[in-house]
Amino acid sequence: MLYSHVTPSDKRAALRARLAAGELLQLPGAFNPLSARLIEDKGFDGVYVSGAVISADLGLPDIGLTTLTEVATRAGQIARMTDLPAIVDADTGFGEPMNVARTVQTLEDAGVAGCHIEDQVNPKRCGHLDGKATVDLETATKRIRAAVDARRDPNFLVMARTDVRASVEGPTGLRVAIDRAKALVDAGADAIFPEAMRDLAEFEAVASAVDVPVLANMTEFGKSELFTRDQLAAVGVQIVIYPVTLLRSAMGAAERTLDMIRETGTQDGAVGEMQTRARLYELVDYAGYNHFDTEIFTYRP
Ligand SMILES: C[C@](O)(C(=O)O)[C@H](CC(=O)O)C(=O)O
Numbered sequence: 001m002l003y004s005h006v007t008p009s010d011k012r013a014a015l016r017a018r019l020a021a022g023e024l025l026q027l028p029g030a031f032n033p034l035s036a037r038l039i040e041d042k043g044f045d046g047v048y049v050s051g052a053v054i055s056a057d058l059g060l061p062d063i064g065l066t067t068l069t070e071v072a073t074r075a076g077q078i079a080r081m082t083d084l085p086a087i088v089d090a091d092t093g094f095g096e097p098m099n100v101a102r103t104v105q106t107l108e109d110a111g112v113a114g115c116h117i118e119d120q121v122n123p124k125r126c127g128h129l130d131g132k133a134t135v136d137l138e139t140a141t142k143r144i145r146a147a148v149d150a151r152r153d154p155n156f157l158v159m160a161r162t163d164v165r166a167s168v169e170g171p172t173g174l175r176v177a178i179d180r181a182k183a184l185v186d187a188g189a190d191a192i193f194p195e196a197m198r199d200l201a202e203f204e205a206v207a208s209a210v211d212v213p214v215l216a217n218m219t220e221f222g223k224s225e226l227f228t229r230d231q232l233a234a235v236g237v238q239i240v241i242y243p244v245t246l247l248r249s250a251m252g253a254a255e256r257t258l259d260m261i262r263e264t265g266t267q268d269g270a271v272g273e274m275q276t277r278a279r280l281y282e283l284v285d286y287a288g289y290n291h292f293d294t295e296i297f298t299y300r301p
């Protein structure tokens, strides 16, 4: 009822413990606070808050137009609705090292369990688009060091994302990505997000080169194939995100329903696919609110 009863520091400690135990964690992207409840209800390990989704939700392309305030607010709204840890996409940290420090403290205050900071130039773009440019290693490591120094909860997970694998300007390629991943771990990164890996062998090469958890981004229509949990576990990946999957699914269903209403004059044929009123009420825990007033939950299916 109302919100998660697990504190942000307990969520962070739990996330750390599971990663330290060598588990593989699956984090679907929540496109709103309600979907975070669904992710928890279905037994997932955590919730991802995607920059691409926050941008798309606002009708914007994912090219660094969103602000720290917008991202932290949305991440906080999502994080507070679930007992699961939430990891948020902090893009480039919203500026250079001093901004990164402020970003980390703001995200800590928002109650998330961790974030990732990438080495693209400002303004960034979606990691699976062509034409990306990355900063030099010194700037990339400074961002991570600033993030690590700024956090007040040592369990807040600072993850470094490197986009060099598929960048066209600046250093590029798998070898550079691996060297950079190692340098980012030396700078204090708790985990590595190697963006736009081409195959399982590339994930394996990164995972075996660093002694921190590695994240695999299973985004659709991108540069990486969609591997299964077991395939990724076998090559040493520990965190898997499905960043835009639920938004794409929901928007696909919305489009089909709109077409149906236009074509047939009614949504009746789509009702079977919809989440029922009863299920929605279950997710928002209407019944729990009877604690305050027994007249609130009067709905019977
Ligand atoms: C993971 C990602 O950074 C995101 O914002 O969710 C995106 C996902 C996408 O655009 O499909 C990315 O750059 O990979």
Ligand SMILES: [Mg+2]
Binding pocket: 050, 051, 052, 062, 089, 091, 126
């Ligand atoms: Mg992003």
